[in-house]
Amino acid sequence: MTAVAQPARQTAPATPASHRKRQRSLSWLALPALLFFVIFAVVPLVGVLALSFTSWDGLGAIHFSGLVSWRAVLSDPGLPHALWVTFLIMVLSWLFQTPMSILLGVFIAGQQRYRGFLSVFFFIPLLLSSAAIAVTYKALLDPNFGLGAGLHTSWLAQDWLGNGKLALGVVVFIVSWQFIPFHSLIYQGAVRQIPRSMYEAAQLDGAGRMRQFFSITLPQLKNTMITSSTLMVVGSLTFFDLIFVLTAGGPADATRSLALDMYRQGFQANLMGQASAIALILVLIGLILALLLRRIGGRDRTGSQLEGA
Amino acid sequence: VSTATLDLSTEPSEPADHRPSQGVQGSLGRRLLHLNWAAGLSSWIWFFIVMIPIYWIVITSLKTQSNYFQSNPLVPPGHPTLDNFRLVFDNDFTGYFVNSVIVAVGSVVPAVLVSFMAAYAVIRDGNRFFLRSVNWLFLMGLAIPLQATIIPLYLLIIKLKLYDTLLALILPSIAFAIPLSVLVLANFIRDVPKELFESMRVDGANEWALLWRLAFPLTRPALVTITIYNLLTVWNNFLLPLVLTTSPGKRTLPLALWTFQGQFGVNVPAVLASVLLTVLPILALYILGRRQLLSGLSAGFTK
Numbered sequence: 001m002t003a004v005a006q007p008a009r010q011t012a013p014a015t016p017a018s019h020r021k022r023q024r025s026l027s028w029l030a031l032p033a034l035l036f037f038v039i040f041a042v043v044p045l046v047g048v049l050a051l052s053f054t055s056w057d058g059l060g061a062i063h064f065s066g067l068v069s070w071r072a073v074l075s076d077p078g079l080p081h082a083l084w085v086t087f088l089i090m091v092l093s094w095l096f097q098t099p100m101s102i103l104l105g106v107f108i109a110g111q112q113r114y115r116g117f118l119s120v121f122f123f124i125p126l127l128l129s130s131a132a133i134a135v136t137y138k139a140l141l142d143p144n145f146g147l148g149a150g151l152h153t154s155w156l157a158q159d160w161l162g163n164g165k166l167a168l169g170v171v172v173f174i175v176s177w178q179f180i181p182f183h184s185l186i187y188q189g190a191v192r193q194i195p196r197s198m199y200e201a202a203q204l205d206g207a208g209r210m211r212q213f214f215s216i217t218l219p220q221l222k223n224t225m226i227t228s229s230t231l232m233v234v235g236s237l238t239f240f241d242l243i244f245v246l247t248a249g250g251p252a253d254a255t256r257s258l259a260l261d262m263y264r265q266g267f268q269a270n271l272m273g274q275a276s277a278i279a280l281i282l283v284l285i286g287l288i289l290a291l292l293l294r295r296i297g298g299r300d301r302t303g304s305q306l307e308g309a
Numbered sequence: 310v311s312t313a314t315l316d317l318s319t320e321p322s323e324p325a326d327h328r329p330s331q332g333v334q335g336s337l338g339r340r341l342l343h344l345n346w347a348a349g350l351s352s353w354i355w356f357f358i359v360m361i362p363i364y365w366i367v368i369t370s371l372k373t374q375s376n377y378f379q380s381n382p383l384v385p386p387g388h389p390t391l392d393n394f395r396l397v398f399d400n401d402f403t404g405y406f407v408n409s410v411i412v413a414v415g416s417v418v419p420a421v422l423v424s425f426m427a428a429y430a431v432i433r434d435g436n437r438f439f440l441r442s443v444n445w446l447f448l449m450g451l452a453i454p455l456q457a458t459i460i461p462l463y464l465l466i467i468k469l470k471l472y473d474t475l476l477a478l479i480l481p482s483i484a485f486a487i488p489l490s491v492l493v494l495a496n497f498i499r500d501v502p503k504e505l506f507e508s509m510r511v512d513g514a515n516e517w518a519l520l521w522r523l524a525f526p527l528t529r530p531a532l533v534t535i536t537i538y539n540l541l542t543v544w545n546n547f548l549l550p551l552v553l554t555t556s557p558g559k560r561t562l563p564l565a566l567w568t569f570q571g572q573f574g575v576n577v578p579a580v581l582a583s584v585l586l587t588v589l590p591i592l593a594l595y596i597l598g599r600r601q602l603l604s605g606l607s608a609g610f611t612k
Contacts, residue, residue: 026430026433027443029430030439033426034446037487041450041487043461045461048457048461127541129544131566132588135569145378147383150377151383177362192607235454241547259456266460283453283454
């Protein structure tokens with residue numbers, strides 16, 4: 001690894017003498033990162049497309065099979081179901097997380113001591129792996145050995161993960177439990193950047209506090225909402241480990257999202273071609289949603305990022 | 310944490326407001342406190358929602374199995390026991406822990422170094438077509454859920470004869486960490502005043518020296534932030550070890566947790582002891598670098 005961390009200097013392209021006034025090219029500095037990214041991200045991404053036109057069982061030879069995998073995936077009634085589950089988790093967790101994160105973000109943007117104390121604890125879920133969270137909640141929600149059984153509260157001792165509708169709700173709740181800290185952190189940063197003069201001006205105009213929140217704070221958070229929503233939405237496409245450990249897609253496929261479907265088709269049913277087709281659908285949905293959200297944002301931030309570079 | 314991300318960075322903020330001073334924030338904070346009692350109320354509710362499961366993990370891991378079934382689950386044990394932790398250690402916890410450390414350090418250190426060099430090039434020489442394209446590629450990487458590439462990655466790792474090795478986890482982890490690291494580091498390198506570069510160049514320093522002796526120390530807070538963030542991500546990764554390794558000797562902690570759960574079954578205290586043990590190192594890191602991580606992340610995303 002160390003060999004890679006130190007880029008060989010001879011990779012620097014020779015600078016033409018005519019460019020003496022310009023600085024020497026620094027492109028070689030980006031080569032190690034580019035190399036890693038191309039081999040282990042770009043090549044596999046192209047590979048997803050290629051493999052979706054093949055049949056492969058994960059062990060033997062790979063055969064080109066045209067549209068066979070695609071036909072199988074698109075005609076499988078499991079696909080619309082997985083899309084629906086993914087959509088539900090995405091929308092419900094967005095609806096729960098966004099207002100909560102804004103409230104918490106605004107709150108912890110203040111500087112009082114006890115807020116700092118609270119925020120130390122708020123961020124703990126951010127540290128836990130999805131596997132650890134899933135293992136914990138699976139034990140906590142167990143109708144016979146969990147918290148509800150021990151407290152003899154019948155409401156809490158329901159079979160949360162055994163009932164399809166409840167299980168989906170549990171997934172949405174745990175996702176929110178895990179990621180609200182992260183998003184409130186983003187909102188906190190944004191709230192602290194709102195110029196104080198705006199509030200002063202509003203106060204001079206006699207605007208009340210609620211009014212200030214809705215006509216200054218919220219509009220100023222618009223771009224942050226786009227960032228945060230993009231992270232939530234694209235991230236929710238890939239909730240795999242949480243659902244895998246918590247319910248393994250069950251009960252009866254009630255929590256079988258696209259990412260889980262991909263894993264099961266590929267590594268349990270050994271249908272790598274079909275799994276790749278599902279993976280490509282995931283990638284496309286992610287890209288389309290990210291672009292749509294950027295549209296809503298009204299500005300091409302990628303462009304401005306490059307401009308600023 | 311799957312933060313397949315797209316930084317559509319935010320606020321058109323005044324430069325003066327980037328790192329707000331205590332005084333400025335004091336009055337703003339006070340105003341917001343009165344402004345929004347709803348936020349205060351939800352914060353306290355959320356505090357309990359977050360802390361009850363965590364508290365439950367800690368006290369339960371100190372109970373014996375029989376005590377667990379008899380006692381109120383929210384009351385700490387009268388006679389705490391460390392037997393559950395001993396049981397976890399007797400089940401090769403140390404080996405999994407060492408694997409996790411090797412993978413985390415082995416991927417995050419190179420990832421941050423190569424990302425830093427790339428971010429430096431993009432900022433200092435970004436008008437070049439090549440570097441613009443590289444930057445664009447990384448930004449696209451943020452919009453794509455990279456986990457979706459797991460099947461071709463599996464094929465690639467087999468072809469490279471790396472299947473069931475720790476290197477199979479390290480190499481893709483480096484690649485996955487690069488887009489966000491470059492973006493965050495570039496945002497911070499951009500803030501280094503150009504005059505500093507010029508004056509050091511006049512003194513005869515070459516770019517290599519500028520990179521390590523000027524930009525590196527000046528962006529240290531961002532480097533610490535992104536290092537901790539990447540450590541968290543790699544430490545908690547589940548899908549890569551699940552797919553790319555198979556033998557217990559190559560298992561990392563999140564995967565080990567999953568197998569512990571099957572192994573310990575209804576021995577809830579032992580399961581929770583294993584959860585607690587996997588979290589402790591990262592908790593220690595959090596305690597040491599909390600300010601850095603939180604302020605860095607919030608600045609990195611809202612810049």
